[in-house]
Amino acid sequence: MDDPVADALLYWLISRVFGQRRTTQEEMPRRRTTTRRSHFRRLYARLRQHPDTFCNYCHISIAGFDILLSDLRPGLRSQDPAIRRSISPEERLIITLRFLATGKSFSALHYEFQLETSTIFRIVLQTCEVIWQRLKVEVMPQxxxxxxxxxxxxxxxxxxxxxxxxxxxxxxxxxxxxxxxxxxxxxxxxxxxxxxxxxxxxxxxxxxxxxxxxxxxxxxxxxxxxxxxxxxxxxxxxxxxxxxxxxxxxxxxxxxxxxxxxxxxxxxxxxxxxxxxxxxxxxxxxxxxxxxxxxxxxxxxxxxxxxxxxxxxxxxxxxxxxxxxxxxxxxxxxxxxxxxxxxxxxxxxxxxxxxxxxxxxxxxxxxxxxxxxxxxxxxxxxxxxxxxxxxxxxx
Incomplete structure (x- = not known):
């Protein structure tokens, strides 16, 4: 085109369309992570507001959970960096306790926590390892x-x-x-x-x-x-x-x-x-x-x-x-x-x-x-x- 105004308008439209698409693709994982974190925060807050529900959900009391989390937190911080960055110690412990308390499949927990089954599997095994490493000497010494x-x-x-x-x-x-x-x-x-x-x-x-x-x-x-x-x-x-x-x-x-x-x-x-x-x-x-x-x-x-x-x-x-x-x-x-x-x-x-x-x-x-x-x-x-x-x- 010879019209500079038309050329500028076309360039603006192209950059607008493709730039917005690229930005959307980059933000989608972040948005999914933010949505999942919000889901867990709401679940965790509701559980802590109702002690009986918390006990039924994890098979331990809120006070017991807090004591256990305090003992395990240093070990949970040293686990898989990919998990550590995106999933809090509280969420990792809740997921593991829910698995141990119910025996639900990892597929069922995938819908409950909005995480991939492979991620839940790694969280459970890593948390169980931390439990063994951190509590063995304290609660079942030789x-x-x-x-x-x-x-x-x-x-x-x-x-x-x-x-x-x-x-x-x-x-x-x-x-x-x-x-x-x-x-x-x-x-x-x-x-x-x-x-x-x-x-x-x-x-x-x-x-x-x-x-x-x-x-x-x-x-x-x-x-x-x-x-x-x-x-x-x-x-x-x-x-x-x-x-x-x-x-x-x-x-x-x-x-x-x-x-x-x-x-x-x-x-x-x-x-x-x-x-x-x-x-x-x-x-x-x-x-x-x-x-x-x-x-x-x-x-x-x-x-x-x-x-x-x-x-x-x-x-x-x-x-x-x-x-x-x-x-x-x-x-x-x-x-x-x-x-x-x-x-x-x-x-x-x-x-x-x-x-x-x-x-x-x-x-x-x-x-x-x-x-x-x-x-x-x-x-x-x-x-x-x-x-x-x-x-x-x-x-």
Missing amino acids: PDTKNWLDTADSFYGSEQFPNCLGALNATHIRVRKPPHSGSRYFHSRPYYWVVLLALVDSDFRFVTVDVAAYGSAAEARDFRATRMVEMMQPNQLALPGPKPLPGSSGPPAPYVMVAGEDFGLSPSLVCPFPGHDLDDKRKIFNYRLGQAVWYGECALGMLSRKWRVLQSSMQMSPDNAVKVIQACVLLHNFFRGQDTEGDNDLEPAMPSSDFLPQLNRCERRESAGAALRDLFADYFLSPEGAVDWQVDALQ
Whole structure:
């Protein structure tokens, strides 16, 4: 065109159209991020305004959340830079707690938090790692001899079971089949599993845990395959030395862990007498043992009811599932006795006599563990070891 006014107008229109389009494309991600942040801020503000709703949403109280966030914040700040820049520590912790509390899929959480599923997956795993790194020493330290003695005193005070270092139990948790794994994680049901093995004290806290990535054998075989047994054999757990049973003038008895019918006898582990037609001595021993074993059953039940991801089929590899399970265990210990508002529906019920006969299926085997079991059984019939309530076993 020869008209300079027309040329200027055309140039202005072209720059206006294409410049606006370029600006819009550059601002779209920023606008999406701003919208998502506004969505979370509104959600977070509403939750904090209603304590009951917050507790139902995250399965912990607002006060418990604030304490946990304060402990984890330094670790959360050092995570993936891409996540750190765009997602606050509060949002990362809320997302992780929501996943652990409900077991929802990452796709479902994508709609809830307006984040990509891959981002949510990374947030959950990274936060679980921070929980393990920051809380392990505080809430589940490696026990020393003094810790073991304190646990034994507590068990004797609550259940009159002497020289007891804790109740051992295990649970199976479903996971996605690992690629090229064959039947390594295959259980009798059409799922793939890892096994959580836990030692529990008389306050339903986890003393130590091990997660075994095998689901093809019975719990007893899983137990023998775990690192805990390897540590028990050379006494790497700093177990205290033998001590006479309270009031007894007999030989010193070793400190032991108690377990149900799926575990085998060993010099550090006692299980029930097998069979159903038992004499009074064996009935009383099984009854007294059942009172102690019950703590392990209840602790695992409380754990899975609070963190329902353990009841779901985790859509992740066994290695990643281990990180999630470990985080749940530490959170259980962290809030045990502190965040009572979040545990109102998790208090255990006392065991009934219907629970105890289930402990009579342990395999017979001659070993030092059998002699140890007889030692405790005789003690429970002696004037020094008998208690009034043990006669319930005979009714």
